[in-house]
Amino acid sequence: MSKPATPVAPPLKDELDIVIPTIRNLDFLEMWRPFFQPYHLIIVQDGDPTKTIKVPEGFDYELYNRNDINRILGPKASCISFKDSACRCFGFLVSKKKYIFTIDDDCFVAKDPTGKEINALQQHIQNLLTPSTPFFFNTLYDPFRDGADFVRGYPFSMREGVPTAVSHGLWLNIPDYDAPTQLVKPLERNTRYVDAVLTIPKGTLFPMCGMNLAFDRELIGPAMYFGLMGDGQPIGRYDDMWAGWCTKVITDHLGLGVKTGLPYIWHSKASNPFVNLKKEYKGIYWQEDIIPFFQSVTLPKECTTVQKCYTELSKLVKEKLGPIDPYFQKLADAMVTWIDAWDELNSPAQSAPAAADAKKDGSSSKKK
Amino acid sequence: MRNPPTLLSLAIDSAVINFCRISDLSFVPEHILLELFVRTLKAGKLNEKILKLFIATGKEEILSVIESLNIQHILVPVLPTLIIKDDEVDIVIGALQSDLTSFMEAWRPMFSRFHLIIVKDPDLKEELKVPGGFNLNLYTKSDMDKVVDSSSSTISFSGYSCRYFGYLMSRKKYIISIDDDCIPAKDSKGELIDAVAQHITNLTTPATPFFFNTLYDPFSEGTDFVRGYPFSLRSGVECGLSCGLWLNLADYDAPTQALKPSARNSRYVDAVLTVPARTMLPLSGINIAFNNELVGPTLLPAFRLAKEGKFRWETVEDIWTGMCAKVVCDHLRLGVKSGLPYVWRQERGNAVESLKKEWEGVQLMEEVVPFFQSVRLSEAAVTAEDCIAEIAASVKEQLGRSNPMFARAAENMVEWIKLWKQVRSL
Numbered sequence: 001m002s003k004p005a006t007p008v009a010p011p012l013k014d015e016l017d018i019v020i021p022t023i024r025n026l027d028f029l030e031m032w033r034p035f036f037q038p039y040h041l042i043i044v045q046d047g048d049p050t051k052t053i054k055v056p057e058g059f060d061y062e063l064y065n066r067n068d069i070n071r072i073l074g075p076k077a078s079c080i081s082f083k084d085s086a087c088r089c090f091g092f093l094v095s096k097k098k099y100i101f102t103i104d105d106d107c108f109v110a111k112d113p114t115g116k117e118i119n120a121l122q123q124h125i126q127n128l129l130t131p132s133t134p135f136f137f138n139t140l141y142d143p144f145r146d147g148a149d150f151v152r153g154y155p156f157s158m159r160e161g162v163p164t165a166v167s168h169g170l171w172l173n174i175p176d177y178d179a180p181t182q183l184v185k186p187l188e189r190n191t192r193y194v195d196a197v198l199t200i201p202k203g204t205l206f207p208m209c210g211m212n213l214a215f216d217r218e219l220i221g222p223a224m225y226f227g228l229m230g231d232g233q234p235i236g237r238y239d240d241m242w243a244g245w246c247t248k249v250i251t252d253h254l255g256l257g258v259k260t261g262l263p264y265i266w267h268s269k270a271s272n273p274f275v276n277l278k279k280e281y282k283g284i285y286w287q288e289d290i291i292p293f294f295q296s297v298t299l300p301k302e303c304t305t306v307q308k309c310y311t312e313l314s315k316l317v318k319e320k321l322g323p324i325d326p327y328f329q330k331l332a333d334a335m336v337t338w339i340d341a342w343d344e345l346n347s348p349a350q351s352a353p354a355a356a357d358a359k360k361d362g363s364s365s366k367k368k
Numbered sequence: 369m370r371n372p373p374t375l376l377s378l379a380i381d382s383a384v385i386n387f388c389r390i391s392d393l394s395f396v397p398e399h400i401l402l403e404l405f406v407r408t409l410k411a412g413k414l415n416e417k418i419l420k421l422f423i424a425t426g427k428e429e430i431l432s433v434i435e436s437l438n439i440q441h442i443l444v445p446v447l448p449t450l451i452i453k454d455d456e457v458d459i460v461i462g463a464l465q466s467d468l469t470s471f472m473e474a475w476r477p478m479f480s481r482f483h484l485i486i487v488k489d490p491d492l493k494e495e496l497k498v499p500g501g502f503n504l505n506l507y508t509k510s511d512m513d514k515v516v517d518s519s520s521s522t523i524s525f526s527g528y529s530c531r532y533f534g535y536l537m538s539r540k541k542y543i544i545s546i547d548d549d550c551i552p553a554k555d556s557k558g559e560l561i562d563a564v565a566q567h568i569t570n571l572t573t574p575a576t577p578f579f580f581n582t583l584y585d586p587f588s589e590g591t592d593f594v595r596g597y598p599f600s601l602r603s604g605v606e607c608g609l610s611c612g613l614w615l616n617l618a619d620y621d622a623p624t625q626a627l628k629p630s631a632r633n634s635r636y637v638d639a640v641l642t643v644p645a646r647t648m649l650p651l652s653g654i655n656i657a658f659n660n661e662l663v664g665p666t667l668l669p670a671f672r673l674a675k676e677g678k679f680r681w682e683t684v685e686d687i688w689t690g691m692c693a694k695v696v697c698d699h700l701r702l703g704v705k706s707g708l709p710y711v712w713r714q715e716r717g718n719a720v721e722s723l724k725k726e727w728e729g730v731q732l733m734e735e736v737v738p739f740f741q742s743v744r745l746s747e748a749a750v751t752a753e754d755c756i757a758e759i760a761a762s763v764k765e766q767l768g769r770s771n772p773m774f775a776r777a778a779e780n781m782v783e784w785i786k787l788w789k790q791v792r793s794l
Contacts, residue, residue: 136648141637147631148635149618152619153733170582177594178593203647204645207597208596244596284599291598
C-alpha cells in the first residue's frame with residue numbers, strides 16, 4: 001500500500017470524542033497514546049469525587065466527576081448511574097462532537113494475526129463512515145471493506161446501503177461472558193481473530209457491549225442512554241445491553257445500520273464472577289421478559305427523530321415492563337429525564353455554557 | 369552407520385499415508401499386514417473405515433491383535449451432541465465438465481469415506497471420466513428421462529440444475545454439494561480444509577436464529593454465548609442449511625466481476641454464524657450442505673433464466689431456491705448457517721463475455737425480494753413439502769400475474785413436490 005508523502009491528519013480529529021468512564025486510573029492510556037493522542041477525551045470519573053484521577057501528560061481532555069454531573073444536570077442528574085460504568089453516557093450527553101468512541105479502562109491494544117498492533121479507533125471510523133446493509137445478508141460480510149463486495153444474488157436496489165449509526169467492536173483474551181458462564185468456564189479466553197465486519201440485520205436484536213463501541217452521535221446519540229444501574233439500583237451489568245436494545249429498535253425503525261465485528265481490543269481484566277452474579281441476578285430473569293418486549297415493539301410512523309422514538313419507547317417500557325417490577329417504572333421515568341437533559345444540553349443556545357462549566361471546576365482541563 | 373530403510377518399509381509407510389486410495393487389503397501377506405497395522409496405529413491414522421478393511425481380510429493374527437488391544441467400533445464424536453455415521457451422508461456432484469479426474473483426486477482425502485452421487489449435465493456430450501476408488505452412483509440423462517417425462521414437464525436438469533436430480537435420488541440424511549470447479553482450500557495456518565467435515569459439524573450443532581451472538585457460533589470450540597444473550601434461547605434450534613464460502617474466485621455476479629477483473633477473495637474469515645430469522649440471504653449453490661430429512665424438498669430446480677448458461681454468474685436458480693429455503697427454515701424454526709468452510713474456486717469463464725448476454729431474469733429477481741421478505745406461511749404447513757406448496761401458490765398468485773416466468777417457477781415447484789413424494793414411495 002502506498003504511503004502519502006506528507007503525513008495525513010488523523011481522520012475525524014475534530015469531530016470525534018473519546019469517552020472513558022473510570023473509577024481507578026487511566027494508566028491504560030499510555031498504550032493507546034499513538035492512536036488516541038490527536039483526539040479529545042472526555043473522562044467520566046465514577047465513585048468518590050474527592051479522589052484525583054491523573055490523566056497522562058499530553059492528552060487534551062475534559063474530566064467530570066459526580067459533583068460536576070450534579071452541578072450541570074441539577075435534579076436531572078438522577079438519571080445518571082453512580083458506581084457503575086453506565087455513568088459513561090454522561091460523556092455522550094456533554095460531548096459536542098459528531099462521533100463518539102467509548103472504551104473501558106481495562107482494554108488495551110490488541111494485535112492482529114500478523115502481529116501488527118490494531119488501531120481500533122481507525123477501524124471504528126471506517127465502519128461508521130461506510131454504509132451498512134441491514135436489509136439483506138451479504139455472505140461475504142461488509143461489502144464496503146477492501147477486498148470484498150456484494151455477492152451474486154444480492155439485490156441491486158439495496159447496494160447503496162444505509163448510514164451506519166453504531167460500530168460494535170469485539171475483544172480478545174477475556175471474553176464478555178455473563179457470570180454463570182464465567183463460573184463454568186473461568187479459563188476460557190477468546191483467541192479467535194475473526195477478520196470480519198458485518199451489519200446486524202434489521203429486526204434482529206443483539207447484546208451490545210459498551211467496552212469497545214463507537215457511534216454517530218448525530219444519528220443515534222439520544223438512544224445511547226445506559227440506564228439506572230449500580231448504587232441504589234437492583235441491577236448491574238445490563239447498562240450497555242439496555243442501550244443496545246433501545247438503539248437497535250430505533251435504528252431499525254429509522255433505517256440506520258449497526259455493524260459488529262472488527263476492531264478487536266485486548267480485554268485484560270476478568271471481573272469477579274461472584275460479584276457479577278449478584279449484579280446480574282435480576283437481569284438474567286428479567287431479560288426473558290425484556291427481550292420479547294423489544295422484539296415485538298413497533299414505533300409509530302410519526303416518530304421521525306431519535307428523541308421521539310425514545311420517548312415513545314419509554315411509555316411502552318412503563319406500560320409493558322412496569323408490571324414486572326417497579327424498577328422499570330423508575331427506568332422509564334429516567335429515560336424521559338435523559339431525553340429532557342439531552343435536548344437541554346444539545347439545543348444550539350446551550351452548547352457554549354456547558355463547555356465553560358467543565359473548565360471552571362477544580363478538575364483540570366489541559367489544552368495541548 | 370544406520371541402514372537405509374528397505375523398499376518394503378517405504379512401501380508400508382506410503383500405504384499408511386495413502387489409505388484413502390486403498391479399498392481392499394485381502395491380497396497383502398499376513399506379516400506385512402501386521403506391520404501395516406502397527407504403523408497405522410503409531411501414526412494415529414486408524415479410523416472406522418480402515419479398521420473395517422483390516423477386519424475384512426479375515427486374517428487370524430490381525431483379528432487377535434485387534435481383540436487383544438481391545439479396539440472397539442466406537443466413533444469418538446467431535447462434539448458430544450451427535451454421532452455421524454458415514455452412511456448418513458451423500459456427496460452430490462453436478463458434472464458440468466467431462467473430466468472429473470483432477471477434481472476428484474483433489475477431494476479424495478475428504479470424499480473417500482462417503483457415498484457419492486455424480487450427476488452428469490444432460491447437455492454434456494462427452495463421456496464422463498471419473499477416477500476409481502470411490503463408492504459412487506452415476507446418473508445421466510437416460511436416468512432423468514425415466515423419472516421425469518421431459519415432454520410434459522418444464523423441470524429442467526440442464527447445467528447447474530443437474531445436481532437436483534442427485535438430491536431427488538438420495539436417501540441419506542445429510543447432503544453436501546460442491547461445484548466441480550472447486551478444490552479444497554487452505555486455512556490461515558496453511559492446512560487443507562476438510563469442507564465435508566465442517567459442513568457436517570455445522571449441520572449437527574444447533575443454530576441460533578432468534579438473537580445475534582456477537583462471538584458468532586457459540587457452539588464452536590473456544591467460544592460461547594456472550595453476556596446479554598437470553599438463556600431461554602441458548603439451546604438453539606436444528607440447523608437445516610449450511611452455506612460455505614469461496615476463496616480465490618468469489619461468487620460475484622458478472623457486472624461486479626467484470627468491473628473488478630482481478631478481484632480475488634483472499635480473506636479467510638474464521639467464523640460460522642447463524643443468519644437471523646426473517647433475514648434473506650443470497651444462497652450460493654457452489655458450496656452447500658443441508659439436512660435432507662428436514663428440508664430436502666426445498667432444494668429444487670424452479671426458476672431458470674431464459675438464456676441460463678454454464679457459468680455461475682449466468683444463473684440465478686440457486687438464488688431463487690435459496691430464498692424459498694430461507695422462508696421454509698424460518699417458518700419451521702430451523703437454522704441457516706453461513707461462513708466456514710471455504711473451498712478454493714478455480715478460474716473459469718470471462719465475466720465481460722457473460723455480460724454481453726441478455727438476461728431477462730436478472731431484473732426480475734429484484735421484484736421477488738419484497739415478496740420473499742413478506743411471505744408468511746400458515747400454521748398448517750408443518751413439513752418442507754407443505755411449505756413449498758404454499759410458497760408456490762403465493763408465487764403463482766402474487767408474482768405469476770406479472771410475468772409468466774414466475775408462473776412457470778410455481779408450476780415447477782408443485783411438480784417437484786409430486787416427484788419427490790413419488791420417488792420416495794417406490
